[in-house]
Amino acid sequence: MTNIVTTAPTVTRSPPPRHALALAAAIGAIAIGALIAATIQSNLMMTLLTQAIITSILATGVGFLIRQNGVVSFGHAAFYGIACYAIALAMKLGAMRVEFAIMLALVLPTALAFLLGLVIVRIPGVAFSMLTLAVGQAFYEFAMKARQVTGGEDGFSVNLPSTIFGIPTAVFQDPHSMFVVSWSVLVLIVFGLALTAASPFGRLTVAIRENEERARYIGYETTLPRVLVLTLSAFVTAVAGVLFTLYNTFVSPDVLHWSLSGSALIMAIIGGPRLIWGPALGAIIFFFAKDIAGDFTEHWQGIIGVILIVVMLVLPVGLGGALAKLWQRRPGHG
Amino acid sequence: MAESYAIDGCKLTRSFGGFFALKGVDLAVPRGEIRGLIGPNGAGKSTLIDVLSGRAAHWSGTVKMFDADISAMTAQQRRRVGLARSFQRTNIFPDLTVIDQLELASRAAEAPSIDEIMAELNLTALAFRRAADISYGDQRRLDLALALIGRPKILLLDEPAAGLSIKESLDLAHCLKDLAVRWGVTVLLVEHDMEVVFSICDRITVLHLGTILAEGTPDEIRGIPEVVTAYLGSSV
Numbered sequence: 001m002t003n004i005v006t007t008a009p010t011v012t013r014s015p016p017p018r019h020a021l022a023l024a025a026a027i028g029a030i031a032i033g034a035l036i037a038a039t040i041q042s043n044l045m046m047t048l049l050t051q052a053i054i055t056s057i058l059a060t061g062v063g064f065l066i067r068q069n070g071v072v073s074f075g076h077a078a079f080y081g082i083a084c085y086a087i088a089l090a091m092k093l094g095a096m097r098v099e100f101a102i103m104l105a106l107v108l109p110t111a112l113a114f115l116l117g118l119v120i121v122r123i124p125g126v127a128f129s130m131l132t133l134a135v136g137q138a139f140y141e142f143a144m145k146a147r148q149v150t151g152g153e154d155g156f157s158v159n160l161p162s163t164i165f166g167i168p169t170a171v172f173q174d175p176h177s178m179f180v181v182s183w184s185v186l187v188l189i190v191f192g193l194a195l196t197a198a199s200p201f202g203r204l205t206v207a208i209r210e211n212e213e214r215a216r217y218i219g220y221e222t223t224l225p226r227v228l229v230l231t232l233s234a235f236v237t238a239v240a241g242v243l244f245t246l247y248n249t250f251v252s253p254d255v256l257h258w259s260l261s262g263s264a265l266i267m268a269i270i271g272g273p274r275l276i277w278g279p280a281l282g283a284i285i286f287f288f289a290k291d292i293a294g295d296f297t298e299h300w301q302g303i304i305g306v307i308l309i310v311v312m313l314v315l316p317v318g319l320g321g322a323l324a325k326l327w328q329r330r331p332g333h334g
Numbered sequence: 335m336a337e338s339y340a341i342d343g344c345k346l347t348r349s350f351g352g353f354f355a356l357k358g359v360d361l362a363v364p365r366g367e368i369r370g371l372i373g374p375n376g377a378g379k380s381t382l383i384d385v386l387s388g389r390a391a392h393w394s395g396t397v398k399m400f401d402a403d404i405s406a407m408t409a410q411q412r413r414r415v416g417l418a419r420s421f422q423r424t425n426i427f428p429d430l431t432v433i434d435q436l437e438l439a440s441r442a443a444e445a446p447s448i449d450e451i452m453a454e455l456n457l458t459a460l461a462f463r464r465a466a467d468i469s470y471g472d473q474r475r476l477d478l479a480l481a482l483i484g485r486p487k488i489l490l491l492d493e494p495a496a497g498l499s500i501k502e503s504l505d506l507a508h509c510l511k512d513l514a515v516r517w518g519v520t521v522l523l524v525e526h527d528m529e530v531v532f533s534i535c536d537r538i539t540v541l542h543l544g545t546i547l548a549e550g551t552p553d554e555i556r557g558i559p560e561v562v563t564a565y566l567g568s569s570v
Binding site: 010098200202206207209210211214215216217218219220221261 | 387419
């Protein structure tokens with residue numbers, strides 16, 4: 001096999017991230033969201049959907065970390081809850097305008113994730129999960145104990161001004177309009193994360209996830225990319241926290257509890273964490289399963305548990321992964 | 335003036351508890367040479383590659399590359415100055431396509447193109463396949479391609495032909511020899527397949543229990559009775 005190659009054939013990439021097509025799909029998806037809000041009259045249904053979509057954003061953040069870094073976090077509620085409390089406390093103390101409070105709510109958890117990531121991303125597997133759990137629970141305990149500031153277990157209401165970024169605050173509290181806002185944010189986040197995953201940075205982080213040692217031996221520093229994935233994941237989670245606070249205008253330590261991180265993880269697994277949109281699908285399924293099962297029994301967690309076991313055994317790629325496979329196998333698809 | 339070696343390991347020692355995997359090994363490979371490193375299991379061959387490539391911890395001695403001391407450099411830093419390696423086990427990125435991982439390697443090595451290496455190692459037709467889905471032989475060639483991207487000055491290969499058929503091994507060996515000669519790459523090759531070693535190496539070093547037992551051309555090594563008795567047997 002002694003090759004004397006004078007002119008190597010050029011390998012032409014088909015344009016992989018078809019940006020224009022993806023952007024058109026995102027715009028179409030936002031339009032569908034508006035159509036759903038216009039079609040469904042029931043406030044109860046829209047409330048459920050809006051909560052599901054906000055939680056979808058949280059699950060998308062958790063799922064992105066699994067997809068790119070291959071690690072599981074039990075502490076994402078900390079990023080979510082810190083965003084919630086940042087707005088709530090800023091309003092309670094009258095410390096700043098709500099617009100600045102929202103920006104602070106996005107920056108604080110993101111910066112925390114970056115600094116924390118510099119220490120913990122090198123720690124593998126279960127130890128990483130346990131550390132995130134410990135950090136998350138530390139914030140929960142603080143919120144429980146600092147009653148003077150946080151209201152402790154009782155929480156407190158968030159007083160928002162009449163407009164936020166020039167938009168009437170009522171828009172963020174009406175389930176129909178808030179659904180459109182949350183849905184649009186979710187679509188933009190999924191679009192942004194899909195572009196990130198398809199970029200050289202996204203491929204590098206998958207390579208590090210797959211084989212960190214080899215990534216080092218082809219010349220890459222592997223810690224910072226993993227830190228940046230955790231940071232981005234925390235930012236997405238913080239966005240969910242901001243929307244939650246604007247919609248519910250109430251915070252309590254529940255938004256910091258590990259069980260919220262655990263629920264987000266279950267949503268990601270049900271939907272399929274290898275897909276950017278899988279965790280969001282999982283969150284919607286989770287919410288509807290919880291609502292339907294809750295009509296029959298107070299032990300709805302048991303039904304969710306059964307769904308989780310079935311998905312993990314039968315569809316290890318999640319429901320989203322199964323749907324994606326079916327789509328790829330459709331007649332006429334190469 | 336002393337000869338400048340491509341890679342020069344001096345008094346390399348590494349121990350695990352009381353067991354010395356390397357005992358003050360001196361190994362110098364001149365520029366452009368293909369050096370075979372042979373010896374029985376446990377002789378210290380992979381440990382030596384690990385020390386030279388920056389993978390090993392807790393070792394002593396010095397490693398120089400073209401007279402520059404690289405002992406304190408990390409694996410990434412050594413790769414950036416032109417010291418590449420492959421691993422005993424296939425070491426690729428299973429979930430990425432062939433082209434994706436070669437592009438990543440090419441970006442890190444600031445190589446202008448991956449087309450050449452893909453053509454040289456017959457990977458062009460597999461460009462858009464996931465690495466997990468290609469054959470073992472193709473994965474080994476991909477592994478080699480990842481190490482060769484950017485034309486490194488020195489290539490440390492740890493059993494690149496492990497698990498391949500006789501024909502695949504010889505094909506890979508001759509492809510490697512051809513590339514090393516044309517690109518001026520210095521190669522240190524650990525390999526158990528003696529046919530591969532004796533057919534492409536300029537010189538061979540025999541390692542035994544962490545020390546160098548013998549060093550010479552393939553013909554010289556064949557003529558050393560202790561080596562033949564202890565390791566080669568009738569294989570060459």
